[in-house]
Structures are given as C-alpha cells and as structure tokens.
Amino acid sequence: MKQLAKGTATETAKVRIHNDLANAAYYFKNIIVEKRQNGGAGITLDCMACATMLAFTWEAYLNFFGSELLKCAWNEAQPLEDKENQVLEKLGLKPDWGKQPYNSVRTLTKIRNWLAHGKPIEKEITKQVIKGVEKVTERKIDLSGNWQSLCTPTIVVRAYDDLDIIFKDMLQASGIAVIDTLTSGEGSISFNEVITVGKEESGTSKSKYLGSR
Numbered sequence: 319m320k321q322l323a324k325g326t327a328t329e330t331a332k333v334r335i336h337n338d339l340a341n342a343a344y345y346f347k348n349i350i351v352e353k354r355q356n357g358g359a360g361i362t363l364d365c366m367a368c369a370t371m372l373a374f375t376w377e378a379y380l381n382f383f384g385s386e387l388l389k390c391a392w393n394e395a396q397p398l399e400d401k402e403n404q405v406l407e408k409l410g411l412k413p414d415w416g417k418q419p420y421n422s423v424r425t426l427t428k429i430r431n432w433l434a435h436g437k438p439i440e441k442e443i444t445k446q447v448i449k450g451v452e453k454v455t456e457r458k459i460d461l462s463g464n465w466q467s468l469c470t471p472t473i474v475v476r477a478y479d480d481l482d483i484i485f486k487d488m489l490q491a492s493g494i495a496v497i498d499t500l501t502s503g504e505g506s507i508s509f510n511e512v513i514t515v516g517k518e519e520s521g522t523s524k525s526k527y528l529g530s531r
Contacts, residue, residue, distance in 0.1 A: 330504050347368050
C-alpha cells in the first residue's frame with residue numbers, strides 16, 4: 319500500500335504576446351542588418367516579415383496598456399486608431415504623427431494593411447520613351463507592389479528603433495514595472511487529505527510440504 323497526499327493546485331499564467339512579436343521583429347531586424355553588411359538574397363522578404371511583426375507588436379502594446387490601465391473599459395475589438403487615441407490619452411502622451419518616432423507607426427500600419435487586405439492591382443502607365451533600336455525589346459515593366467516601396471532596410475530598421483522608443487515612453491508614463499510586462503506564471507498547492515492506494519501486502523508466506531516418495 320502507498321500513502322498519497324491529496325490537495326488543490328492553483329496556477330496563474332500571464333501571457334504577454336507583445337514580447338513574442340517583438341522578439342520575432344528583433345530576429346528579422348538582425349537578419350536585415352547582417353545582409354546589409356555582408357550581402358544575401360531575400361532581404362526584401364526579410365523587411366516584409368519584420369515590418370509585419372512590428373505592426374502586430376504595436377497593436378499588442380496598445381492591447382497590453384489598454385487592458386492594464388482601462389480594465390473592463392478596454393475594448394480590444396475596436397478600430398486601431400481608436401485604440402491609439404484611448405491609450406495615448408490615458409498615458410498623457412501627445413504624439414506628432416508627422417514626425418519620428420510616431421510617423422514610423424503610420425508607415426507600419428500602411429504596410430500591414432496592404433499585406434493583410436491583399437488586393438490584386440492592375441495599372442496602366444503611358445509615357446514617352448527614347449531608346450536605341452537595339453534596346454527597344456529589352457524594356458522592363460515595373461511589377462513591384464506598393465508595399466515594396468516601404469519595405470526597405472532603411473525604413474524598416476528605423477521603424478524598429480522608433481517603436482522601441484515609443485514603448486519605453488509608454489512604459490514610463492504608465493508607471494508599470496518592467497517585470498509586469500513579461501510573460502510569467504505563479505502557483506500554489508495545498509494538501510488537506512492523505513489517501514491510501516494499492517493492495518495490502520501479506521505479512522507471512524505459506525509453503526506447502528509435499529513429503530517424500
């Protein structure tokens with residue numbers, strides 16, 4: 319037989335997804351910096367990924383501060399600009415959306431919307447050209463999308479740095495400790511009963527004497 323303690327365990331998990339998104343953006347930002355220095359294919363795709371993660375990080379920051387400071391009054395499903403106005407006003411911050419660092423947020427939002435609501439585009443451009451006869455058939459058509467004009471290493475790396483500045487300003491204005499912005503967990507357990515399981519073992523063993531032939 320075995321004696322076991324029976325009780326109740328309570329656990330609380332606080333998952334702060336803005337950290338995961340920011341870490342993903344940091345990962346792609348480092349790849350961009352490395353490729354700018356040493357070369358490498360696909361840097362535009364890295365910029366696309368980094369910009370997307372940064373845009374998601376911005377909204378996650380708003381959701382975090384909104385839920386912490388506004389509690390039940392916070393509506394996570396409201397439009398992005400309403401979230402921005404509500405949170406920044408609560409923090410007492412007055413952003414200038416036309417200047418750094420906040421203009422980078424507008425750039426990230428534009429990239430996110432272009433990618434999230436991807437729509438086919440057909441454009442017709444007419445222009446006068448003068449080329450040598452041998453180059454007429456070599457003319458290239460611009461097949462780039464609007465998003466590519468903003469997904470450049472310079473713009474995206476600057477946006478990363480700007481968003482970091484904004485978050486630090488928001489954190490200072492909120493009075494929230496850094497440790498409370500991290501994903502964490504805590505728990506407790508209390509025992510109130512001892513139970514016995516298994517079969518009782520026999521204290522003696524019996525042997526049968528068969529005798530001799």
